[in-house]
Amino acid sequence: MVQRLLQPGEIEALDHNAIPRLHLPRPASLFEARARRLRQLAAGEVPGIPVEEALRGYLGLMAVVADAQHALVARLGPTGVVLPDQAALRAAHDHNMPPLPVSGARPANWQAVFGALLDVLAEAENAPPQLAPALAALRATPSAELEGIADAVLGSYPDGADPLRAPFVAAALQVAWSMMAAQLDEAWAQPLMTGTLCPVCGSHPVASVVRIGGQSQGYRYLHCSVCESEWHMVRVKCSCCEANGKVSYQGLVAHDADPIAENKQAAKAGKPLDKANDPTKVARAETCDDCWTYRKIFNQEHDFHVEPLADDLASMLLDVLVTEAGYSRASGNPLLWLRENQ
Ligand SMILES: [Zn+2]
Ligand SMILES: [Zn+2]
Structure with a gap:
C-alpha cells in the first residue's frame, strides 16, 4: 500500500487552530534554564521534588555541565552546527523518517563541539571536585572510542556507555542536535508512524x-x-x-x-x-x-x-x-x- 505523504506546509494548512504538535528547541535559553533548575533542585528549593542529600552533588555537577552547554551555544553561534542538505531532508521526508536521525551520520564537527565543551568546562568557576578527573578521562579518550560512546548514547545502549564519560558525550550531542533542530523548518518533521519517538531525531x-x-x-x-x-x-x-x-x-x-x-x-x-x-x-x-x-x-x-x-x-x-x-x-x-x- 502506498501511503500519501504530506508535503511541508500542508500539515499546518490543515487546521490553524490545532494543538501545536511540535515545539522545536531554543538552545539559546534552554540550557541556562536547565542549569538554574538543577541548582534549585540541588538546594532543596522545589517542594514537589524533595532531593536526597546523596544526589545533590551530582545535580550540582550537571548544573555546571548545563552552564557549559549554554556558553557553548553562544560561542558556536546560531549556525555553528550545520543542517543536513536539502536532498537529505527531502529523502528523510519522502521515507517518513525523522529529518535529523540520531541513527544516521553525525554532524561533521560534533567531536569539535565535544572538545569545545571540555574547554568551557575547564574554565568553570567553582567546579565541583569530581569535574577534574572526569575531564582528564574525557581528554584521554581516543576519537574512535568517543564514537563508540556516542553510538551507545544515541542508541540508548546502557551497556556501551561508560557512566563517567557518557553524560559529557550526551551533553555535546544535545548541543549539536538542538542547534540543528532550532534551524529546522518544522514542516520537515512530519508525524512518525509511532507517537513514542521524537519526530525530529527519532530518539526516545x-x-x-x-x-x-x-x-x-x-x-x-x-x-x-x-x-x-x-x-x-x-x-x-x-x-x-x-x-x-x-x-x-x-x-x-x-x-x-x-x-x-x-x-x-x-x-x-x-x-x-x-x-x-x-x-x-x-x-x-x-x-x-x-x-x-x-x-x-x-x-x-x-x-x-x-x-x-x-x-x-x-x-x-x-x-x-x-x-x-x-x-x-x-x-x-x-x-x-x-x-x-x-
Ligand atoms: Zn504501555
Ligand atoms: Zn529529538
Whole structure:
C-alpha cells in the first residue's frame, strides 16, 4: 500500500487552530534554564521534588555541565552546527523518517563541539571536585572510542556507555542536535508512524511535561532526550506502548509540603485557595499495566519552572518507588548512566 505523504506546509494548512504538535528547541535559553533548575533542585528549593542529600552533588555537577552547554551555544553561534542538505531532508521526508536521525551520520564537527565543551568546562568557576578527573578521562579518550560512546548514547545502549564519560558525550550531542533542530523548518518533521519517538531525531523521550500558556495550555508533550524538541501526545496514554486502558499515576510524596495546611493558612490570611501549585502533582510516574513500563510526567500547572530533564534526574526517589512496584523504566536519562538504568 502506498501511503500519501504530506508535503511541508500542508500539515499546518490543515487546521490553524490545532494543538501545536511540535515545539522545536531554543538552545539559546534552554540550557541556562536547565542549569538554574538543577541548582534549585540541588538546594532543596522545589517542594514537589524533595532531593536526597546523596544526589545533590551530582545535580550540582550537571548544573555546571548545563552552564557549559549554554556558553557553548553562544560561542558556536546560531549556525555553528550545520543542517543536513536539502536532498537529505527531502529523502528523510519522502521515507517518513525523522529529518535529523540520531541513527544516521553525525554532524561533521560534533567531536569539535565535544572538545569545545571540555574547554568551557575547564574554565568553570567553582567546579565541583569530581569535574577534574572526569575531564582528564574525557581528554584521554581516543576519537574512535568517543564514537563508540556516542553510538551507545544515541542508541540508548546502557551497556556501551561508560557512566563517567557518557553524560559529557550526551551533553555535546544535545548541543549539536538542538542547534540543528532550532534551524529546522518544522514542516520537515512530519508525524512518525509511532507517537513514542521524537519526530525530529527519532530518539526516545526523557519524560513528559504538561505545558501551560497559549495554545499549549494543559496539553502533554514528550521531551526529546537528544534534540530537546517537544511533541504532543494526548494525556492518559502510555508513552511507551500507546495503550490507554491501564494507565495510572504514582506520586512522589512531598514530606515537607502540605497543600492542605498551606491552603488553611491562606484561608486564615484571607487569601483565595490555590488549586494550582499543588506540590504533590508536580512530579508523577505514568505507569502502564499493559506493557509494565513507566515514564515520569511533570506538570507546569503546579510548578511553572518544571524542566523535564532536570526534574527527571532529581526525582530518583520516584524511580525507586515505581521500580519496586514492578514497573521498568521506559527509557533513560542522557545525563545519568547506571548499568541498571534501563
Ligand atoms: Zn529529538
Ligand atoms: Zn504501555
